[in-house]
Amino acid sequence: MIFSELELSQVERNFTFDFAILEHDLSYFFEKRCLNYALEHIHRFDDRIKDNLYNIRPVILKESLISLTCDLASVSFYRYLNMITFVNLRKDILHYLMTATLTNDDFLPLLETIVNNYFSNLDTLDIPIDSKRLSKQVALVVYYIDNHCDEPLKTNTILKELTLDPEYTKRKFRKELGFTINFYIRHAKLQRAKQLLINTHLPIGEIADKIKFYNSAEFARQFQKEFDVTPSRYRELNQIFYKKES
Incomplete structure (x- = not known):
């Protein structure tokens, strides 16, 4: 099977790179249970991209949210006891993202919503689990x-x-x-x-x-x-x- 490459504009390339860094940071903060830091990084990211947000195709934004959803779920699989909770949460969010018609205006609210949902489902047993x-x-x-x-x-x-x-x-x-x-x-x-x-x-x-x-x-x-x-x-x-x- 040959996967065709999605051609990106320079603005979209810059966004994809910046979002990959944000995704890494959010996964780290999720593992460490630091919601305030996660939201702070989202707001900084918002400040950096807001001038170019409408030059990015919705499909690129949707793919970024899907990637983040899966990444946060993968953290939960080896870090937290209640992994089944996050399996179900991932399923629900992915279903929403794949079936909803999203616009550029939806991106940042959805980004915060996804992160808040993952943090709200963190197990209250605050113990390190390996x-x-x-x-x-x-x-x-x-x-x-x-x-x-x-x-x-x-x-x-x-x-x-x-x-x-x-x-x-x-x-x-x-x-x-x-x-x-x-x-x-x-x-x-x-x-x-x-x-x-x-x-x-x-x-x-x-x-x-x-x-x-x-x-x-x-x-x-x-x-x-x-x-x-x-x-x-x-x-x-x-x-x-x-x-x-x-």
Whole structure:
């Protein structure tokens, strides 16, 4: 297969180079959880390109946003426990970018929106994670929980399903991550709830039921305790890419 080269004007070449540097910086700030620095670099980038923005074809701008979306997702895959969250976020953003008709005026607002969405989905467990260093047992448990958040989950049931020694795995999990499996089950379900709040219009009670939480009142209480914001307020602040059906 031969890939044809997209011919670029000099302005577009300069933009592509500048955006590649910005993309590198944003990925670094995402890894380090520095949203303020990320937004500051976006504003500086805006100042540099605003005079030439309308001389750049929308297809070039869209491709840049797609590249950034994938790059931020790749950081999450080896850095954060809740990688499934970012797999779904990447899917939703790419679907939006590929199906929406974007203009030059959309570029900078979308750039900030994408970055804010990734940061808003950062796992609140502020611990350094290197998935390559997790033991096989712990990695299996984390992966299982992340992929079964919509099911009733109990520690011993999970370990039995994975044919892991219960006491040994519980000790190893706590030693490597600093918290219990039960704690992570609750946390992962709340992370899943964040996705549903952003990407659907399901009532909060239905979301609590979908993730098999105790009840809607307890779900709302635990959500606010975990993220310092109510579920309804979180939805209001972050529901960006999902559009109501007409």
